[in-house]
Amino acid sequence: MYTNLMSIIREPVIVRPHDSLLHTVKIMTMEYVPKLIVADENEIPLGSISQKDVLNFIYRMGDRELDSVYVSEAMKKDIITVNSSIEPLEASQIMIEKKAPLLIVISDTGKILGMIIKSDLAQYYATLIRGIHKVSEYMSKNPITVNKDSTLDEVTKIILEKNIGRLIVEDNGKILGTITTTDLLYLAPVLKFKDLKIKVKEVMTPTIVVMDENEDLNYAAKLMANRKVKGIPIVSANGELKGIVTTTDIVRALTDEKVRKYLLELKLYTSTF
Incomplete structure (x- = not known):
């Protein structure tokens, strides 16, 4: 495993199952967050909701108003949880293989600590990886x-x-x-x-x-x-x-083996100074 040279974990943005879809839209647009975690009052994850989930529900919901729809009606329940020691390359592999929109970072007791979305991993690539891919x-x-x-x-x-x-x-x-x-x-x-x-x-x-x-x-x-x-x-x-x-x-x-070799060489190079 490689040292996590920069954090890929961001603060979680959480909504409750009985929040309205209107509330969710406001959070997504005002805080510029494309994906939210759905959790109970004990911060245990129950699901996730993305911009696309919201749009898909709105497109087929008929005449219902946004403030009358619960988050639980539009959320996805198939979530992937990881621990806080996860490495960027491992997170990338999971996201691609599982086609996961986000990873929910939890503690040993199952409570939410943070989340990882694709933009976080792209930022990691932007900071560290150069000259490998066109x-x-x-x-x-x-x-x-x-x-x-x-x-x-x-x-x-x-x-x-x-x-x-x-x-x-x-x-x-x-x-x-x-x-x-x-x-x-x-x-x-x-x-x-x-x-x-x-x-x-x-x-x-x-x-x-x-x-x-x-x-x-x-x-x-x-x-x-x-x-x-x-x-x-x-x-x-x-x-x-x-x-x-x-x-x-x-x-x-980031799932390319050349990236793993590049980071190993970078680690060896920087450790000599």
């Missing part, structure tokens, strides 16, 4: 795109059916922006009105940054951390869309 090795190729005039309902349906966190918005091959689960969460109260013809160009996040496929993956991880985004469109030298790199891709890169 963006092209880990980006998701042929990303799903939508036209700027697609409706909000169409976009929400694609995101939920494809189980993805973002779509790239284009117009005649030009990248205009992205629409993400975070963007949709701000519009949560209107998502149930599927007949509204709001166009994606009116609610998307304009693309501030794109990246060349030959860049170091470390640069992508740093940009994500600095810009507080979870995905960056990847283009060729002539501006053609080639893919998208996300925090999930960064976590996947």
